[in-house]
Amino acid sequence: MAVMPEGTPCWVDAMFSDVEGAKSFYGDVLGWTFGDASSEYGNYTQAYSDGKAVAAVVPPMPGQEGQSAWCLYLASPDAAATAEKIKDNGGEVLMEPMRVSDFGTMSLARDPGGAVFGVWQAGVHEGFEKIGEPGAYAWAEVFTRDPGKSDPFFPAVFPFGAQQVQDDNVDFRVFGIDGRPVLGRMAMTDDFPPEVPSYVNVYFAVDDCDAAVERATASGATLRFGPVDSPYGRFAALSDPQGAAFSVIDMSTTQGEVPGMADVS
Known part of the structure; x- marks a missing residue:
């Protein structure tokens, strides 16, 4: 690539x-x-x-x-x-x-x-050789306890535009390049234990979310959330046996309407 x-x-x-x-x-x-x-x-x-x-x-x-x-x-x-x-x-x-x-x-x-x-x-290593297919990186979100600091930072450092999801139940923003979404930002709520710091959650694509969760938990992972359906795919959040957080998503299985977005950049 x-x-x-x-x-x-x-x-x-x-x-x-x-x-x-x-x-x-x-x-x-x-x-x-x-x-x-x-x-x-x-x-x-x-x-x-x-x-x-x-x-x-x-x-x-x-x-x-x-x-x-x-x-x-x-x-x-x-x-x-x-x-x-x-x-x-x-x-x-x-x-x-x-x-x-x-x-x-x-x-x-x-x-x-x-x-x-x-x-x-x-340099000679340009990055991912495969994206958005089973077994590869699919998406990432900045989970932050302080969106008021994170939101202006990323567009100031990188050439990002930003859109805010129009949903009173979630504070979610999408950063994009030339109109193409590249990174999400989720405001952490009280649902997250206070000892969990802000972090970047990485999603890996799978061809069957439920089967991937079953394999992960059988291999020692902890299921944190899901699996649940969304307009973007069926996904689940996990921690691997050594504590690293990640998510899996089957982008071929979608449900619901994509929420409205408003430009905020």
């Missing part, structure tokens, strides 16, 4: 204390296969679906052990310039842009609402 437009979700990875356990789990649930660990790059190991790169897993670096979490990377033509925008708009750069051989340049950041995300300036 070609280099993705600025702000487009282009890659996901996660640190796992038990990498072999993670490989076994996601192999069972999403059908992933895995390449060889790259010892030169901290045993970074790519995951594949139908032979196409879709994600990566890696053991934590010394001192970074903790609960596992998926990290979403947004594409940037200039990671250093994006890092400066992040700082200028109230975000925090957790890891300054670092070149990874000829693969590309990466950075890690936290938005003012507390959600951690990555920035990727592509």
Whole structure:
């Protein structure tokens, strides 16, 4: 695939204390296969679906052990310039842009609402080789406790327009590029335990949501929500055996009308 437009979700990875356990789990649930660990790059190991790169897993670096979490990377033509925008708009750069051989340049950041995300300036590694098909990345949402800080931040850093869902029961916003939705923003309610921080929830596509949930829970995952039908697909939210939150969605099974949206950008 070609280099993705600025702000487009282009890659996901996660640190796992038990990498072999993670490989076994996601192999069972999403059908992933895995390449060889790259010892030169901290045993970074790519995951594949139908032979196409879709994600990566890696053991934590010394001192970074903790609960596992998926990290979403947004594409940037200039990671250093994006890092400066992040700082200028109230975000925090957790890891300054670092070149990874000829693969590309990466950075890690936290938005003012507390959600951690990555920035990727592509080199020979352009990102996902498969999107929106079973076994691959499908969608992501910033779950934030402070939408008043997150909402102005992302369009200031990336070329996003924004639309607000017209529904009194949910505070949901969609960021888009040239009218194409690329990232959601969900305001966290009191339904979330207070110890759960703001985070980015990654959705992986599956061909049968209920079957995927059954495989996941049989392999040690915790079902957090669903499965439920929506206008965008049947989905469920889970935590894997090492605590990393993710969702699965069958986008071929939809129900209901797409809600109205209002431009807010």
